[in-house]
Amino acid sequence: MDKSLVQDANSGPVSQLSNSWNQVARLDALGVVLSERRKPHGTWPVEEFFSTGEVVVNSVLGRCRELGVAIPCTRALDFGCGVGRLTRAFASRFSECVGVDVSFEMVSQARELNREISNCEFLVNDSPKLPFPAESFDFVSSFIVLQHIHTEQEILNWIMEFVRVLIPGGVVVFQLPDRPSLRRRIQGRRRLWSVLSVLGLKEQLLYEKLGLTPVKMNGVSRDRVEHTLRSAGAKIEAVDPDSLAGVGYRSYTYIGIKRETR
Numbered sequence: 001m002d003k004s005l006v007q008d009a010n011s012g013p014v015s016q017l018s019n020s021w022n023q024v025a026r027l028d029a030l031g032v033v034l035s036e037r038r039k040p041h042g043t044w045p046v047e048e049f050f051s052t053g054e055v056v057v058n059s060v061l062g063r064c065r066e067l068g069v070a071i072p073c074t075r076a077l078d079f080g081c082g083v084g085r086l087t088r089a090f091a092s093r094f095s096e097c098v099g100v101d102v103s104f105e106m107v108s109q110a111r112e113l114n115r116e117i118s119n120c121e122f123l124v125n126d127s128p129k130l131p132f133p134a135e136s137f138d139f140v141s142s143f144i145v146l147q148h149i150h151t152e153q154e155i156l157n158w159i160m161e162f163v164r165v166l167i168p169g170g171v172v173v174f175q176l177p178d179r180p181s182l183r184r185r186i187q188g189r190r191r192l193w194s195v196l197s198v199l200g201l202k203e204q205l206l207y208e209k210l211g212l213t214p215v216k217m218n219g220v221s222r223d224r225v226e227h228t229l230r231s232a233g234a235k236i237e238a239v240d241p242d243s244l245a246g247v248g249y250r251s252y253t254y255i256g257i258k259r260e261t262r
Contacts, residue, residue: 017150018126020214021103027207029109032215033082033144046113050088056143057089060173067237069257071171072138077130079162079174080145081122084110090141091120100125128157135167142174144244147251152179152220156228163232166258172234175253177219177245189213219245222252229256
């Protein structure tokens with residue numbers, strides 16, 4: 001393994017979140033990212049997979065244009081980059097794009113799959129804060145990521161981090177479901193994965209044959225998200241309903257601009 005990967009992976013405490021994503025990345029790094037559109041195990045053609053990122057990025061930037069939101073296309077951050085599905089697409093529109101993920105397995109594959117793209121950088125961050133100084137980016141994006149973070153407060157802390165690392169006038173766009181219903185919070189597939197893993201069943205069997213996953217689904221009420229954005233110093237430009245969290249979840253895409261400092 002690349003020594004830089006080992007250094008990145010050991011830069012913070014090994015968390016339950018990173019362990020979960022390392023597990024699924026070893027099994028099916030592409031399929032687990034697009035789980036609602038999963039093809040049979042390991043059968044996503046790489047170019048087709050990355051083409052879905054182009055669709056998302058075109059939609060995101062197009063929506064910003066509709067709103068009259070001007071984005072300085074210098075430096076972008078893709079939070080929860082996985083194997084670089086969106087990072088790769090943003091890199092063709094920004095001078096530099098940095099992808100950050102909690103899983104060193106995902107980042108290892110991202111570096112390999114995007115090795116020909118010179119203005120992409122991929123980092124592992126197993127820390128509660130982003131490893132960048134304030135006002136480091138023009139644009140911050142995160143899709144189908146925050147919904148897998150374990151607690152509501154952690155999610156809100158990340159939203160505050162997004163705004164912190166933006167330049168004044170910079171743009172943040174992220175997707176997040178509303179707080180799930182009690183029935184959804186039970187998450188039987190994840191709990192069954194934990195039980196059967198303790199009993200010694202192999203991860204591959206749990207994932208491929210039984211359709212189980214160690215990954216959690218979470219959400220935060222729209223009111224709390226909007227309050228956090230404003231408190232962090234962002235002006236909310238739009239909150240658009242989306243279907244990205246999957247069936248049974250109410251999800252939104254938030255678009256905000258960091259207010260100019262006085």
